[in-house]
Amino acid sequence: MSVRPPGPSGSGGVKAGGTAGAEPLVLSKARGFMILGGTAMTDEAHDEEEVLEAPERGSADELLDAGAVDELGPMRHSAAHVMAEAVMDLFPGAKLGIGPAIADGFYYDFELPRPLTPDDLAAIEERMASSIAADHPIVRREFPPAEGRAFFAERDQPFKVEILDDLAAKAAASGEPMPPTSTFGHGPFVDLCKGPHVQSTGRIGPYKLLSVAGAYWRGDEKRPMLQRIYGTVWATQDQLDRYLWRRAEAKKRDHRRLGVQLDLYSFHDVSPGSAFWHPKGQRIWRTLESAMRELQDRHGYQEVATPILVNHRLWEQSGHWDHYRDNMFILDIEGQAYSLKPMNCPESTFIYRARTRSYRDLPLRLSEYGRLHRNERSGVLHGLTRVRQFIQDDAHIYVRPDQLAEEIGALLSMVKESYGWFGLEPRYTFATRPDGAIGDDALWERAEALIRSALDDSGVSYTVKPKDGTFYAPKIDIYIDDALGREWQMATIQADLTMLPERFDLTYVDEHGQPQRPIAIHRAIYGSLERFIGILIEHFAGALPLWVAPVQAVLIPIADRHIPAATELAGILGGRGLRVEVDESDNRMQNKIRLAQEQKVPYMLVLGDREVEARTAAPRARGAARGEQQEAIGWEVLADRLAAEAASRQL
RNA sequence: GCCGCCUUAGCUCAGUGGUAGAGCAGCGGUUUCGUAAACCGCAGGUCCAGGGUUCGAAUCCCUGAGGCGGCUCCA
Numbered sequence: 001m002s003v004r005p006p007g008p009s010g011s012g013g014v015k016a017g018g019t020a021g022a023e024p025l026v027l028s029k030a031r032g033f034m035i036l037g038g039t040a041m042t043d044e045a046h047d048e049e050e051v052l053e054a055p056e057r058g059s060a061d062e063l064l065d066a067g068a069v070d071e072l073g074p075m076r077h078s079a080a081h082v083m084a085e086a087v088m089d090l091f092p093g094a095k096l097g098i099g100p101a102i103a104d105g106f107y108y109d110f111e112l113p114r115p116l117t118p119d120d121l122a123a124i125e126e127r128m129a130s131s132i133a134a135d136h137p138i139v140r141r142e143f144p145p146a147e148g149r150a151f152f153a154e155r156d157q158p159f160k161v162e163i164l165d166d167l168a169a170k171a172a173a174s175g176e177p178m179p180p181t182s183t184f185g186h187g188p189f190v191d192l193c194k195g196p197h198v199q200s201t202g203r204i205g206p207y208k209l210l211s212v213a214g215a216y217w218r219g220d221e222k223r224p225m226l227q228r229i230y231g232t233v234w235a236t237q238d239q240l241d242r243y244l245w246r247r248a249e250a251k252k253r254d255h256r257r258l259g260v261q262l263d264l265y266s267f268h269d270v271s272p273g274s275a276f277w278h279p280k281g282q283r284i285w286r287t288l289e290s291a292m293r294e295l296q297d298r299h300g301y302q303e304v305a306t307p308i309l310v311n312h313r314l315w316e317q318s319g320h321w322d323h324y325r326d327n328m329f330i331l332d333i334e335g336q337a338y339s340l341k342p343m344n345c346p347e348s349t350f351i352y353r354a355r356t357r358s359y360r361d362l363p364l365r366l367s368e369y370g371r372l373h374r375n376e377r378s379g380v381l382h383g384l385t386r387v388r389q390f391i392q393d394d395a396h397i398y399v400r401p402d403q404l405a406e407e408i409g410a411l412l413s414m415v416k417e418s419y420g421w422f423g424l425e426p427r428y429t430f431a432t433r434p435d436g437a438i439g440d441d442a443l444w445e446r447a448e449a450l451i452r453s454a455l456d457d458s459g460v461s462y463t464v465k466p467k468d469g470t471f472y473a474p475k476i477d478i479y480i481d482d483a484l485g486r487e488w489q490m491a492t493i494q495a496d497l498t499m500l501p502e503r504f505d506l507t508y509v510d511e512h513g514q515p516q517r518p519i520a521i522h523r524a525i526y527g528s529l530e531r532f533i534g535i536l537i538e539h540f541a542g543a544l545p546l547w548v549a550p551v552q553a554v555l556i557p558i559a560d561r562h563i564p565a566a567t568e569l570a571g572i573l574g575g576r577g578l579r580v581e582v583d584e585s586d587n588r589m590q591n592k593i594r595l596a597q598e599q600k601v602p603y604m605l606v607l608g609d610r611e612v613e614a615r616t617a618a619p620r621a622r623g624a625a626r627g628e629q630q631e632a633i634g635w636e637v638l639a640d641r642l643a644a645e646a647a648s649r650q651l
Numbered sequence: 652g653c654c655g656c657c658u659u660a661g662c663u664c665a666g667u668g669g670u671a672g673a674g675c676a677g678c679g680g681u682u683u684c685g686u687a688a689a690c691c692g693c694a695g696g697u698c699c700a701g702g703g704u705u706c707g708a709a710u711c712c713c714u715g716a717g718g719c720g721g722c723u724c725c726a
Contacts, residue, residue: 115655213721214654221723225654228721256719260662269699269717324726343726377652378717380724434726470726489725522726559683586683594687608685620686629686 072235076101078138078186078197079128079204079233080108085189086127087112087229090120096191097159097217097226103485104243105232109215111159112227121209121229128207135202136186140195148181152192159217160192206240207233253483253541255534256383262542262599264550265384273381273388275530280550283579284533287548289369291649292393292526295418299410301365301395306347308371312337317503318346319438323471327374340373345496345522348396349504357508362518363403367395369529384534385488391529397521398506401450404495404519408454408476411493411523415478418525422536422545423651426478426491428460431468438472439498447497447519448474472499473522483538488531494522543600543622546642547649553642554596555582555617558589558608565612569605569635576643597622603642 080099087094087110097109143151145168152160164181171178184193186201198204209231217223234240251257259265264281267274277285293303312330315321320328320342329340341347348366357364373389380386399407419426430451433444451474455462462476469475478491500506500520507515526532536544546552553573555566566582573580583592589606596604605617616632624630633641 118656211720212655215722216653219723221653225722227654230721267718272717320726327724327726345726374726377724379652379654379722381718386725472726475726492726494726556686558685561683588682588684588689589686590684591688592686597687604686606686610685618686624686626687 072233073101074196075198075204075235076106076233077193077195078201079207079231080106081138081184081186081189081191081193081197082128082131082201082204083124083209083229083231084108084110084191085131085187086124088189089127090123093156095159096157097215097228098163099191105210105230107228107230109217109226109228111224116212116227116229121212124229125207125209131187132201132204134187135200137200138184138186138197140197141183141185141190142180143183145178145181148183148192151181151183151190157192163192205233205235206237207231208240208244250483250485253538254383255385255482255537258537258542259384259534262537262550264537267383271388272378273376273386275384275387281533283550284536284544284548285529288526288529288532289393291421292418295414295525296365296367296393296395299365299414300363301367303367303369304348304351305368306341306344306350306370308341308373309333309338310341310347312339314346315339318499319472319503320346323436323438327376329373329375341370342372342374344368344370344372344392344394345396345500345520346504349500349506352396352398352506353504357398357506357518359400359508359510359516362398362400362508363407364398365395366397367393369393384530385482385486387528387530390531392524393526393529394522394524396500397523398508398518399521400508400516401519404450404521405454405457407521408451408493408495409458411521411525412454412458412460412476415491415493415525419478421649422539422548424480424535424539426480428455428462429465429468429477429479430455430462431465431470431475431477433474434467434469434471436471437469437498439502443497443502444474447495450519451476451495470494472496475522478527480535480539482535483541488535490527490532490535491525492523492527496520496522541600543602545649545651546602547646549600549602550579551581551599551601552578552646553580553603553605554592554599554601555580556589556592556596556604556606557582557584558606560586562607562609562612565615566605566607569607569617569638572635572639573642576639578639578642578646593620605638 077100080101083106084096084099087108088096091110091112093113095111097111099106099108145164149161149164149168152164168178181192182194183190184195184197185191209229211230213228213230214225215228217226232240232243234243256267259281262280263278264284265275265277268276275281296303309331312321315324315328324342328342331338331340348368351366352364369391371389371391376386376388381388397407415426432448437444455476465477468477473494473496475492475494477489478493479487480490481487497517497519501517506518506520508518510516536548544550555570557563557566563582563584570580570582583596585592587595589608593604593606600622602622604620604622606620607617611617611632614632614634616634617638618632619630619638620628621630
């Protein structure tokens with residue numbers, strides 16, 4: 001069964017995913033699933049049982065960022081105004097916050113006498129329709145500043161007045177004259193607004209209101225909580241339908257849903273924000289961990305392990321007690337405050353200081369897969385991507401200042417290599433000193449300059465996030481988008497001249513016998529293993545590449561008499577390090593295939609009388625089209641091909 | 652943490668004040684099958700927890716927990 005995107009067929013301008021990664025086994029190309037393209041798929045409507053098919057190499061970006069957005073901005077902004085008009089109409093006395101266009105739509109914030117319900121959204125949508133049908137011209141009007149303020153004050157719009165007062169204050173501070181108050185209005189509605197807008201409300205295309213959410217006024221949790229209505233609007237009904245369809249598809253590849261469906265992990269309220277890893281999920285984990293260990297071994301890392309439960313004195317020394325205590329789980333043990341470690345870094349210094357370090361010892365690369373606990377506020381927990389306990393592929397690298405740039409270069413290449421194993425495209429940011437950081441200005445300036453030049457030397461493009469560094473170090477952060485377009489931080493590379501080196505008084509002896517300060521690089525490449533696996537599952541819609549798949553092949557005996565041969569083949573494949581299962585159930589072959597397909601197993605190997613006779617098996621790739629059949633292949637050749645495909649980490 | 656919504660069988664969900672339901676999964680039996688669902692039967696429930704209203708609560712109210720959508724936060 002397939003799912004069908006709405007709209008006319010063949011008109012989608014977006015590239016489809018590639019084919020299933022099945023070159024060694026499958027002669028004809030498996031059919032890629034066009035998750036965005038307009039290729040109409042078959043079948044009647046299925047409700048609960050829709051199978052999510054993966055665009056094999058489709059990225060989250062393709063899934064959500066399809067379709068040009070920029071030219072839709074004015075229309076979306078106008079739609080926000082029309083929605084505000086409708087809300088003012090239905091809720092007299094509503095106070096308006098702000099209402100911008102955003103990617104794929106718009107929102108508007110309101111202060112209302114009561115919470116909105118889904119029925120309200122329907123009523124607002126309906127009221128919007130009449131304003132759009134009336135095709136009111138959208139007109140800009142300027143007022144002298146005082147008049148503008150009075151206009152919104154008279155209409156009892158305190159948030160608008162606050163915005164104007166802030167503009168006035170800013171103008172006064174800079175000595176510039178206060179600009180005139182710009183408004184846009186249509187029909188009876190007037191809003192403080194710089195524009196631009198479409199010419200009239202009739203130009204607003206098909207729209208839909210999506211959700212209501214709370215949002216602090218001006219993003220400040222000390223200010224009132226407003227009600228934010230999110231909506232989407234497009235130039236054509238077809239575009240709107242497609243957007244809604246894409247949204248539904250993205251939801252289907254949510255790792256929280258797929259984790260249950262694929263039996264990888266679960267969450268239980270006895271430990272909110274912490275995953276229970278099932279056998280198959282743990283296999284994914286081990287695969288990723290051993291791949292990273294291998295990469296680290298090649299790059300001269302040494303693995304260490306440090307305690308999880310630590311006396312708070314350590315955190316006082318590191319600065320966490322002052323800067324991070326709210327996020328730490330603290331326990332009283334015989335009258336002493338202990339904490340579950342939220343980071344590995346301070347403890348690595350004990351290993352550094354275990355003996356006198358020579359300049360010849362550096363770089364000293366200590367890696368650690370330690371379990372970390374962070375007390376995240378309940379409202380922010382989110383599947384595997386925001387948890388309270390997790391494991392990082394962490395490392396602390398102690399270098400001489402002259403070695404920093406080269407080491408960062410090596411790290412960037414490790415990121416590139418390992419993300420390439422999954423076809424992920426990282427985005428880089430450079431985060432600078434935040435307010436309230438520890439350490440003196442000179443060290444920060446030096447650290448930031450060193451990172452910046454390492455970044456420039458490496459040739460990667462990056463954006464700067466001012467004041468987004470940690471309290472002890474500027475950093476390079478690497479981001480990925482998930483299936484729903486949310487951005488997640490993955491890898492991080494931090495150049496620490498202050499916390500570990502200064503607060504723990506780390507030294508090495510230079511070639512003149514003098515003590516010197518090393519620099520500590522904190523880095524994690526996957527970042528949190530939990531988060532990385534969650535993102536991977538969404539990226540591949542659960543259809544993990546052969547080398548990561550928890551079950552790489554299911555052997556399907558057609559009848560019970562074929563089970564012994566299937567078991568024998570499973571032994572051969574297992575002997576080659578492949579993870580395989582034999583389906584010994586008394587299901588019919590078709591059902592065995594269906595179940596393996598639903599579990600997104602990369603290969604199904606069918607054995608019937610012909611195959612058992614010839615000691616072959618008929619391979620079927622997960623991406624194969626319905627009805628597609630492959631020629632049987634001899635067991636040894638099959639084992640060679642599968643093992644080679646897994647070893648090469650082919651996508 | 653804040654605002655709103657949600658929580659019924661292992662999973663997906665129906666049930667809006669009057670005897671707790673379906674499909675899938677599970678178990679038993681029959682079937683041994685050629686590329687995405689064989690057939691018959693059985694069993695399965697603290698209707699999230701606690702309190703209240705009512706003759707009677709899965710259903711209405713209150714409190715709490717967890718989840719979802721956002722906001723804030725995210726070393």
